[in-house]
Amino acid sequence: MKILLVDDSRTIRNIQKNILAKLGHTEIDEAPDGVEGVAKVREFSPDLILLDWNMPNMDGLTFLKTIRADGVTTPVIMCTTEAEKSRVITAIQAGANNYVVKPFSTETMADKIEQTMRKLTAPAP
Amino acid sequence: MDVRFINPFIKSIRNVYQTMMRTDIVFGKPQVKTDGCKNPDVSAVIGYSGDASGAVVIAYQRQAAITTASKFASMELDVSHPDFADALGEIANMIAGGAKAEFEGLDVDPSLPSVIVGDNHEVSNSKVNPSLTIPCDCSFGAFNVHVTMKLEKQAAVGAAS
């Protein structure tokens, strides 16, 4: 499974990579902002995207709206310090599939990834 | 400076250190300061704009900053490492974001983090005075969190518990 990490903090991307490696995922690409993220979606064709909200150049919400408008249906987990309910609703309405609030524990991140992928691989009713 | 802004920060600092670094913070009594932050070696700064404006500054001595950044990133990060400032900036980002979520009824936008590295520097508040300092201590060393906030819109702050 190919996973794209979009976050302006390299430390966060490294922490996420360590968690993903423990879950057996090593096919990972990364981008430090939404602009590079959009380009990576096109060239890397990820199966899952972990997405920060607050980033320079293009923020996560704009990135999400951009790829959804392009017809990209890849599942997106928002991973952000934006914790208010109103922000979560905004992100879900823009096309986010799941939401992790920073700070996050390894267990929470692993659970959300598994939950998101399980929903997607479940047979249609 | 509205003291009701302090509890959201205390709660958020505790949560960030427990969740990301598995360490507990011992908080000292918050103190009013009128002269900015004196003598830190490393400061991580996030500004706020919107219904309330101001800033939070997390100020470390050199060794505490190195230990904190390294624990957060799970790798040795000396001051010269390219990820040193990134790690401390992200900790500040999490503290600022967590506190902001508790500002009931206020729509506030945090800035991207800035990290200042330089022995014995000073961060002064150009717009909002005085600031409140929250002394913090943990197994990685002591640090200070300076909060300056000014309400731009009247609302109930810190009503969530």
Ligand SMILES: [Mg+2]
């Ligand atoms: Mg960010």
